[in-house]
Amino acid sequence: MRTGWNGAGDAVRLEAVRKDYGNGVAALDGVSLAFGRGEFTAVMGPSGSGKSTFLHCAAGLDRPSAGTVTLDGQNLGELSEARLTKLRRDRVGFVFQAFNLLPALTVEQNVLLPHQLAGRRPDRGLVDQILRRVGLAERRxxxxxxxxxxxxxxxxxxxxLITDPAVVFADEPTGALDTRTAAEVLALLRESVQASGQTVIMVTHDPVAASYADRVVFLADGRIAGELPRPTADAVAERMTHLGAWAAVGA
Known part of the structure; x- marks a missing residue:
């Protein structure tokens, strides 16, 4: 398990991260983990395992109660809210189950939204390239x-992808899609790792989705419960079935 790291080779690092919500239970309990640049990782675990909290802390959407999170070489705990917002806008991409598109904007306008919010002039050539890459050039x-x-x-x-982020966080990106469409979306995420060197961190409950990743990290009760390199859907499903007992043995 990559609980250590090598500095420049990692896009995201968590060290002894803990997140408490005041109910006496830690949503994350001492999580240390590294995500290499150009690596696709799936994060899985049963309901209540801490997956969403992990993603929020790793992406700088929430601050941990203890420990450190480093994203693209920046210690998030040392950043003001303004600098943290800028880092997320410039160096992080987000993909959610609910799409979160603005219904009154066209495809092209939705894609350009991060540039608009940053006050940048739109790069039409880059937009054309990205839209072709996702197969929507005719739907702009x-x-x-x-x-x-x-x-x-x-x-x-x-x-x-329009800001060329260091990291793309995907939260159940195929949860609302049929099997064939989900495969197309996962292939796009896979291609962004291989072609552009992005780091993709995907929270999912689906073993088939997880099989597109380079490795799967398992969470249970807010702790790392192991990982699986070069996953297959069957191997992931088997690990999930026995995760509770496996995590207890590991602890």
């Missing part, structure tokens, strides 16, 4: 309501 003038669910998620991926 369409509104989200005119697209299928899979097409909307591809718009969300294009929006996440």
């Amino acid at each position: 003038r369409h509104l989200p309501g005119q697209l299928s669910g899979g097409q909307q998620q591809r718009v969300a991926i294009a929006r996440a």
Whole structure:
């Protein structure tokens, strides 16, 4: 398990991260983990295992109660809210199950939104490239309501990639999609790792989705419960079935 790290080779590092919500139970309990640049990692665990809290802390959306999170070489605990917001805007991409597209904006306008919020002039050539990459060059003038669910998620991926982020965080990105469409979306995430060197960290409950990753990290009761390199869907499903007992032995 990559609980150690080598500095420049890692896009995200967590060291002894703990997150308490005041109810006497730690959502994260001493998590130390590293994510290499150009690596696709799936994070899995049963309900209540801490997956969402992990993603929020790793992405700088929430601050841990203890421990350190380093993202693209920056210690998030040392950043003001303004600098943290800028780091997320410039160096992090997000893809969610609900797509989170603005319904009154076209595909192209939704993709350009991060540039607009940052006050940057749009790079039309880059937009063209990204839209071709996600297979939506002919749909750039369409509104989200005119697209299928899979097409909307591809718009969300294009929006996440437009700033050339160091890390893309994906939270159940295929949860609302059928099997065939989900495979297309996962292939896009896989391609962003291979072609552009992005680090992708994906929270998922689906063993098939997890099989697209380079490795799977398992959480149980807020702790790391092991990992699986070069995963297959069957191996992931088997590990999830026995995760509770496996985690107890590991502890």
